[in-house]
Amino acid sequence: MPDLAWFVIRRLFGALLVMLALSLAVYLVFYAIPADPARLACGKPCTPDRLEQARHFMQLDQSTLQQYLSFLKGVFAGRTFGDGTAAVHCNAPCFGYSFPLARPVTTLILDRLPVTASIALGAAVLWLLLGVSLGVIAALNRGRILDRLAIGVALVGVSTPSFLLGLLAILVFGFWLNMVPVNGYVPFTESPVDWAWHLITPWIVLAILQAASYIRLTRSQMLEELNLDYITTARAKGAGELRVVLTHGLRGVLVPVVTLFGLDLGGLLGGAILTEKVFSMQGLGDLLITAVGSLDVAVVVGVTLFSAFLIILANLVVDIVHGLLDPRVSHG
């Protein structure tokens, strides 16, 4: 499949360009910060030459462009602040170094990533399953009670902010019915069962909310698809209804669903960040919000760029899946 290979290479190249442009933009924007990270780090009393020392150590005396290039170099090859015994190493991929926390930003991110990723991935799997299957059921039972129920769920899902539904779920299932844990995160490596048990409410909450638009999309797409000629042909040739729906109808549904999923990735991360706070889990959102509060620019830039890269990468995967599902995409 040379066509597909070219398509993948083109997209990869495009994604790389976007990442470069984005990182430069972010760097320029965030280094316009009025607070001086060196002044925050140099402590009290902050004499002029101590400030100068701190600035040199943190490489803030370089020009913004130079700093950006050092940052890029850090991502690929790592970087070192200062020299001699006081030197601080930041191994590749180095997304910056937090002087207030005295840790490389990459380490900080990797510490928190499992929390956010667990919420996001579990919810995404659940909502795709829920959204597509409920949408198909709604389409097949058009106008009947199941259809109306699915549309109702979709409407409530569209109108409820995720943090509100999360807190209501905690109140009802966690507190009143005492069925699930109220809050907290248990690492997968510690106990996979407890991990899932603590995540089940956030997953369901996020999935219900996001599934709404997938129910709507699948339903309308399925109804359209089932009216097409080739479906009639398949039926006329004696294919069973289940086979018609699952193999022929669903294929037409998958492409728009994948497209929508690509568009929702950014929202998925946002939803996970809100959910973290609702369930008191310390993930990327908590790291970022704390860093904004303590004016820790390195962490803010690192987390921002890291999440943007993550989304660009995920979009790349979605694009490639799209190309595999629909040959027109990779040919065009």
Next chain:
Amino acid sequence: MSSSVAGTVSPTRQALRRVRRDRSARVGAVLVVLLIVIAAAAPLLVRLAGQDATTYHIDLLDPNRGNAPAGALGGISGSHWFGVEPLTGRDLFSIVVLGLRTSLTIAVVVTAITTVVGTLAGISAAYFGGWYDAIMSRLLDFLFGFPQLVFMIALGIIIPARFPRWLLLILVLSFFGWAGLARLIRNQARSLVTREFVEAARSVGSSGWMVITRELLPNLLGPVLVIATLAIPGYIGAEAALSFLGVGVPPPTPSLGRSISDSIAWVYTGADPWFLLFPGAVLFLAVLGFTLLGDGVRDAFDVRLRRTS
């Protein structure tokens, strides 16, 4: 009116007639009007209740229950219609209606800004086409699939503390908000650009600006109205989300999102669920009302909105 007039009724008026006949759209409209009146009259209502959103009423709290409101239903009484806030004893009714006022104001202002910017960007991209459209489309793709919330939180660090947060909130929401609208309008406008009446206007020498404002814009009013109505609940939710995360409207300005965030600890222990339920219900009704109305308007104008191009 006689039947001969029926043929001259404008499509917009026909659509509005259809909205009036749609039951869920009517429910949405009633909710929206009600909430807007409450938000507009909030300071008056608060004074009518004889309360304000800042006075502490420590005497209404129960120290034995960790300073949760004393009495049933979060301390509801004749003078405190929604009870009081735990820990401070401030009047919850005042906080909720003034918070609703904050939310709706920000959502409406952001919708106005993004509608104007998004419509102009979308129409001009469709009309001029070529490299302008290509760059615009890339930019939209970029803004659209973006971890917006992360950026909105992060931007808080570069803004000096003296810069008013509500203005920052409006600017940030607008900055990321216009892209979605621009894309939808662009796709709608693209199907119009090749139509005969546009060709005709162009062939008699109308300038680009004239074609856009006189020919394209009137034909896109329906979609613009639909998208704007459907955008409002999104911004209500986004404002609440940012305030919930502690990067939105700062205290002492009341905000539904921040109240909900403050209620987390009281929900975990179940000590005062009403602190969540009152602001939560108002937030839910506001989003639901605008969504129902927006869906109704969309069906009435028969606009097919594709999120994908």
